[in-house]
Each structure stands twice: as structure tokens, then as C-alpha cells.
Amino acid sequence: MLADPYPITPFVRPADAAVALPGSKSITNRALLLAALAEGETTLEGALFSEDTAIMADSLRRMGFALETDEARQRITIGGRAGEIPAPEAQLFVGLAGTAARFLTALCCAAPTGTFGIDGVPQMRKRPMSGLLEALRALGARIESAEGFLPLRITASGLDGGAVVLDATSSSQLLSALLMVAPLARAPVRVRLADPSYRREYVTMTLRMMERFGQPPARYSADGLLVEPEHGHAYRSPGGRFAVEPDASAASYFLALPVVSAGRIRLPGIPRDSLQGDTAFAEVIRAVGATIEHGEGGLVCTFPRAHEPSAVRRDFHAISDTFLTLAAIAPLLDGVTRITGIAHTRKQETDRVSGMATELRKLGQHVIEEHDSLEIHPRPLVPHTEIETYHDHRFAMSFAVLGCHDLLGDGKPWLTIRNPACCAKTFPRFFETLEEVRSRSTRS
Template identity: 50%
Template sequence: MEQLTISPFTRPASGTVSLPGSKSITNRALILAALSRESLTLEGALFSEDTEIMISALKALGFTLSPDPAGNSIFIVGRGGYILGRDIEINVGNAGTAARFLTAMLALKPRASFRLDGSEAMRKRPMKGLLDVLTHNGAIVPEFSGEPGFFPFEIKTRGLFGGTLSVDASASSQILSALLMVAPLAGGPTTVELTGETVSRPFIDMTLTMMAQFGTEPKSVEHGRYHFAGEHSYYCARPAYVIEPDATAASYFMALPWVTGGSLRLQRMGNICLQGDIGFTEVMAALGMDSQTEDEDLVVSPKSAPAGDIPASFDFNAISDTFLTLAAISPLLEKPITITGIAHTRKQETDRVHAMATELRKLGQRVAETEDSLTITPDLAALKAATATAPVAIDTYHDHRVAMSFGILGCRNLHGDGRPWITINDPGCCAKTFPRFFEVLNDLRPS
């Protein structure tokens, strides 16, 4: 197994960070562009495992795409809702956006059959809420090869009829986003009705805003009901669609100056409008960090005045992808913190709540775990004792966010002599969304 031992920063971090494009925006834009009635270039796109899976699947379905990784752009020819392929096998790996968005898009195809599968981890991630809606609106899932409601499965499609699509999206906001994006192309008036609540609400807002940018939005929205006229296609009235840098990836570099001291400039992060995870700036503000917009960039540095007492509890339901960043650096805090609103992250790339608790305990920290929360009692002396003789190996569970968050913690000059004290197992898992993460991190080390 590949390992990477993190060398602590012996001087404050400094420099400029160029972040990759947002995975969430890139994969939504790929779907919306494919369903559009014209050709379009996506600029600033992310090239990573998750987006490559989406690109490969769209090509297999007959779409024309010309990716340019060197230029971070993708040219795609839209088909106005028409899907050419009809008897295709698609493997979505462990890409949740590809899994949910592609499955919903396939339902638009009349008289076709598709076989879908994913990685072992993806076979445990929720699909039932989406499949229940699609099978009540024309699709047929004749068999599941494993556990019902999960990958792998075959889906026979007959077109999306319309009517009322009642969806339980409590397990993943991607299920609701997937239905919203295909609803305008249904065969008649369609209402997407959310039963109960969904998690990570800002991602639903992202989906609706991007749909409007591509020329289509609900006729009305009321009490969790989204009404569409049906039989529409998308149209982006511009030659290129520019993708924002990844706000979730930015969370690691918002935290780095807090861990090491110093100041960082995050390029193009000053005017983020689609991504709720930019709200992590408020978490870092509570820890004493200042975030200022300069031109289009975001400059992160310690506040000139003390921040005061850090809150005892943080609710991460809306920005749950970033909870790992705070959890990982929590051993450096002075008082216990509770992180809540994270139950749904147990069904993501891994059980993220349990993974973070397990790895923090390796570092001598006291962690109380509930279904929806972590309470972490920092113990700096125990942290130093646990890492005194050799670096502690952090298991990453094939989860990029576990790897990146603990990578930031390891940058602390914990023992005061530059001695490494954390090793990351399987650092290559960062290829899912940020293939060059550790290279970018190393470039911020003062020479």
C-alpha cells in the first residue's frame, strides 16, 4: 500500500493556491450540457476520477465530448434530451453524483435497457429513494444482483411520463437534484415533491441556480413541491460556462494557516455564489481566522484581535463535506467541541463519522460518537505521546476527504523539531476530486 509521511511546516505557510474546479458543479454542468440543445464549452472544469467517470459514461451513451485536461475545458454537443445509447453497461465507480444523475437521466430514454454497477463502496450507498420514484413513473428494475435498492441493477426505461414524483431524499440531496434536472424534459407537466427533509440543502440551491443558468427553472415552488411544464430542453445562451473552483477543497487551505501560522491567497474564491461549502469561512472565523476578498481572490490569515471563546457545537448539516476538516484539526483546540448534523455522511464514500472517530482515537483523543455527532475532547499531551517515537499511520478508507483533512493536521510542527508524526495510508485516493492535493500542499512550504 502506498504511504505518504507528512513533513511538518517549520515556518508559517505562505503563497497562492490555485484550486481545481468544483466536482459538484462540473458533473451537474456535464448533465445539463448533454441535455441542452446546442454545443457548449465548460471552462475551469475538474479532471478527476469522479468527472472522468461521468465523461466516459456520457460518451458510452452516444454524446460527443472533447475533454482538454491541459486547458481544464470540456467541449460537449448537447442533444436536447435525446439519448442515443440503449443497451449499455455503465460503471459509476464510487462517484455519487454520477450514480444518481446518470440513473435519472437514463429514465428519459424510451424503450431501452441499462446495466449499472459501482465499486464495493458504491454498492452500500443509497439509491432506493431514486429508484422508487423512477419505477413509479415508467421505469422497471427487473432484478437487483445484490441487495434490493442498491447497485448493481438493471433498469429498463420507457421515458419519463411526468405527473407527481414524490421523493424521499433524506439519505442524499443528490437524489433530489437528479430528479430536478430531468423533470423539465418529462413527457408532460411534472411536480417533484419532497417528502420530509433533505440534507445538504445548499446543493439543491446549486442545482436550481444552474438549471436557471441553462434556461429552465420551475414554474413555481411551494412547500417542497417543484412544478415544471414538461417537454422542455436546456439552453445556455453563452459560448462557454465557467465553473467555480472547489469550495470544499478550499476548506483545507482555510485551515492550513490556523495549523501552521501564516497567510494564504486562494485564487478565484472571493466571489463564490453556487457552493454552500464556502460557509466554512464562518467556522474558521470562530477559530480566529479572517477571510477577506481581494479582487477575485480570498485571503485567509489570523485575525488581528482574539476571536474569543470558540463555540462548543457546530452544525454541519448544510456543509457536511467540510466537517472532516474541523474534526481532523480538533486535537489542536483547547476545549471540547461537538460536530452535529452529520448522520447522512455515514453513507458516503465511507462511514465518515466512524472513520474520523477511529483515526482521532489513534492519536490519543477522546471521542464520543452518536449516530449524528462527534464530540472531541482535545488532548495535546496525549497527541504528543502517541506520536513521540514514530509517525501514526492514518487509514483513509478510500476516502479522499479523510486523507486531505489529516494531511493538514500533519503540517503542524507538533514536536517543535520538524519531526514527521503522521503518515497517510493510500494518499492516491485524493484522485477522486483533487489529484494534485499533496503537491499543492507541499508548494506552500516556505523554502
């Protein structure tokens, strides 16, 4: 068990290690849903085993789906039921897992029959759901809810199809959830986007995965998308197996590590044609001054000790899960870092914009916070600082990377992380992995 608060031991030598990243949460949860909707059995290889994916898997079991898990081999096998939910009723608890909440809501509404309840922790009850609920109701779903939030009660009778309007600016998961169940509707589904500024990269991931599970490509229009189910079936298993990529959001922490400690980190398994938009964080680190190589074996990030890392100004709207990684190391960069496009992250696990500003100020930084941006002016770091994580895994992992900087010059911890166990949401072994990298680098 990790100490709480957890002290981060700095790197005294340049990083030099290969890091085995966990599987992508976004891909694992989408693949679980699509495999459940498909005809036939599908084995997910390289799947993520974490709190969020456990919630998704447990919910599918409660709905009567047959799942076999092998955590040691990172495999999950699920028997698809071609759009049906085996259990006639189920009560689902999604905790703080927004992905599971939205995807399971859509799945329950698309089922031919059944009665389902969905609820989560108090913070999840505040996260946006209304846009998805309104769109599903427009397609014929019967949903009882309090003002568009959890808890929900769904009486399933399938979806009629037709035209709907959806605002996905608060979360692209709302659109992804709707798109994945659209092929089950009794008629084509045309989705008009109320605002074009949604996070398109995650929706593109969803559409590419739908194609791998046997659907024809969705057709884009000037203001939305058209999904037409293939005649005769909704989905089919992609040859009985589906490979889950390593998590690109998790990769951001280890791409930033050489900037903090100098050295070289290798991240095997991330393909050139990745489904994940967060691989674009590598370009942010390249702008900071790192050398990035992307070969057949994955990503390699190198940062020589003699280099001075440069501050950058970036719009993070498309890759906002990684903005905290850059913000946390901004005190070490030469110049003013400006991060924009992050207003929607105020409605995630916590208000990430406000929380990041608060923690950086505790570290002595001058921070200008606006609704959609942070501007970070480096100041001398304050040692012996305890970082509050707000039960948010990305605060814990981002500031842990900053703590790897040898601020005191003696290799002793100067920064501690409260509630390090919150990383179980997406990266249960993050701190063990970080320590393994430090130990290997010390020996190299």
C-alpha cells in the same frame, strides 16, 4: 508516485501562498449532465479532471455523446442532444462515484429509448438509491434492481410526469438527479419531500444551474417543488460556455491550514455569489479565530502565530463534506469541539463519523461519538501515528492538514497517511499542491 504511507512534512514557517484549487466536482458533474441534455455544444471552462468526473465523462461517451477534453486548459466540450441518448444501449461502470450513479440513472430513465446497465464497486452497491428509483418508477420508468441498490438495468421510454414523493435525507443527489431530468417529462413534475431535512444548498445549486441552461425557475410549494418544462425544448447551451467555480470543499483544507501553521492563504476565483454552499466553511474558520476577507479576487484567510485558536460548536448538516476538516484540526483548538448534523455521512464513501472517531482516538484524543455528532476533547497528540483513510479522499486531505502542525518542533514528519492516492477522486494533485505551498512559504 506518492509513497504509501505518505509522511506529512510540517510547516516550520507561517503559510504564505496563493493556491490554485481544482474545479468543483459538484458543478462539473452537473454541468456535464445538463450540457448533454441541452441543444447545442457547450464548453466547460475550469472543469475538474479527477476520478469522479472521468467516470461521468466516460459514461457519457459510452452513451454516444461527443466529448473533447483538454486537461491542460481544464476544458471539456460536449455536444448536447436535446434529451436524446445517441447510443441504443450501454453498460456503465460508476466505481464509487455516487454523483455519477444517481445522475446517470435519472438520465437513462428520461431518454426516449435505449437499454442501459449501471453498476459500481461493492461499496457503491451499498449506497442509497431506492428513493430515486421509486420516484422514477412513479414517473413511468422501467428499472430492474436488487432491493433498490446497484446494479440496475433500465429500459428507457421517457418519463410521464406527475406527482412523486421522494426522501432525500440520505443524499440530496437523489433530488438533484430527479430535478435535472424533470424538464424532459411529458408533463410537469411535482416533487413532494417526505422529510424537509435534506441538504438544501446542493439542491439550490442544481436549480440555479438548470436556470443557466435555459429552464424557468422551479416553483417551491409548502412541501416540495414543481418543475414545468419550457415549451419547445428541455435545455439549451448557455452561450456555448459554462465557467466551473473552484471547489469550495477543497478550499476548506487550505482555509484550515493557517490555523495549523499560522500565516496567510489566498484562494483565487471563488465568487461572492458562489453556487456552492461549502463556502460557508469560511465562517467556521472565522469563528475559530481567523480573519477572512472575500474580495473580487477570491478568499483570503489569515491567522497570526500569536493567536490561540478557539474550539467551536457547529451544525454541519448543510456543509457536511467539510466536517472532517474541522474535526481533524480539533486537537489544536482551545476547548471542546462539537460537530452535529452528520448522521447522513455514515452512508458516504465510508462511515465518516465512526472513521473520524477511530482516527482521532489513535491520535490520543478523547472523542464522544453519537449517531449524529462528534464531540472532541483535546489531549496531547500521539506522534508517529499512521492514519487509515478507508479509501476516502476527505480523510486523507483533512488529516494531512493536521500533519502540517510542527508537533515535534524540528520540522520532521510525525503523521503519515495511508493510501494517499485516494485523493484522485476529487483533487488528484492535493499532496503536490500542499508541498508547493510549504516550499513557497519556507522561501518567503
